[in-house]
Amino acid sequence: MKIKRKAAIMAMLFAAMLCFSAILAIAQDENADNSTAAANESDSNKTLIILGCVLAIGIAGVSSAIGLALAGSSAVAVTAEKPNLFGKLLVLQVLPMTQSVYGLLTAILLMMGAGLLGGGGVNVTPLMGMGAVWIGLAVGLTGISAINQGMVASSSISAVGRNPDVAARGIIFTVMPETIAIFGLLVGILLMTGLGLL
Numbered sequence: 001m002k003i004k005r006k007a008a009i010m011a012m013l014f015a016a017m018l019c020f021s022a023i024l025a026i027a028q029d030e031n032a033d034n035s036t037a038a039a040n041e042s043d044s045n046k047t048l049i050i051l052g053c054v055l056a057i058g059i060a061g062v063s064s065a066i067g068l069a070l071a072g073s074s075a076v077a078v079t080a081e082k083p084n085l086f087g088k089l090l091v092l093q094v095l096p097m098t099q100s101v102y103g104l105l106t107a108i109l110l111m112m113g114a115g116l117l118g119g120g121g122v123n124v125t126p127l128m129g130m131g132a133v134w135i136g137l138a139v140g141l142t143g144i145s146a147i148n149q150g151m152v153a154s155s156s157i158s159a160v161g162r163n164p165d166v167a168a169r170g171i172i173f174t175v176m177p178e179t180i181a182i183f184g185l186l187v188g189i190l191l192m193t194g195l196g197l198l
Contacts, residue, residue, distance in 0.1 A: 142184025
């Protein structure tokens with residue numbers, strides 16, 4: 001429980017710090033000359049896109065790392081006694097990593113939609129910029145389910161250590177918390193489509 005609270009607090013502090021830095025960057029851009037106001041507005045909106053990317057992969061990635069550590073510590077303990085179960089345990093241990101894949105996919109889609117990956121001529125509106133921040137938060141925060149998935153994977157790994165025949169059931173139980181992250185990714189993709197980023 002303490003790990004989960006600390007991770008959530010760290011993620012929220014990290015998000016607040018990033019939002020604060022984005023607000024400072026936008027405030028500095030507003031003080032620029034009027035002749036470059038349009039270019040600066042597009043740049044400040046792209047800064048918000050970058051912030052959305054960082055939130056998506058940052059929060060989901062940290063959560064996946066915690067989930068992997070929880071499952072991995074159990075897997076190492078069981079493998080030490082029963083090395084023949086390595087393959088089954090590896091599948092269970094790696095499942096909390098998928099939330100970071102969702103964060104990475106979201107970041108790539110946001111960068112492509114904003115023209116940050118090769119197509120620099122895209123005009124990013126303020127709505128797109130703020131939308132990207134909220135999309136990044138939605139995917140990142142639902143990615144915190146990786147921590148819970150790591151806990152379920154840890155219990156499943158212990159159960160497989162006692163009875164190898166329950167591996168398939170353990171995988172089913174371990175996959176269930178991931179559906180929350182899938183919902184977050186789906187909402188993010190729908191919002192990107194609605195905002196014209198896809």
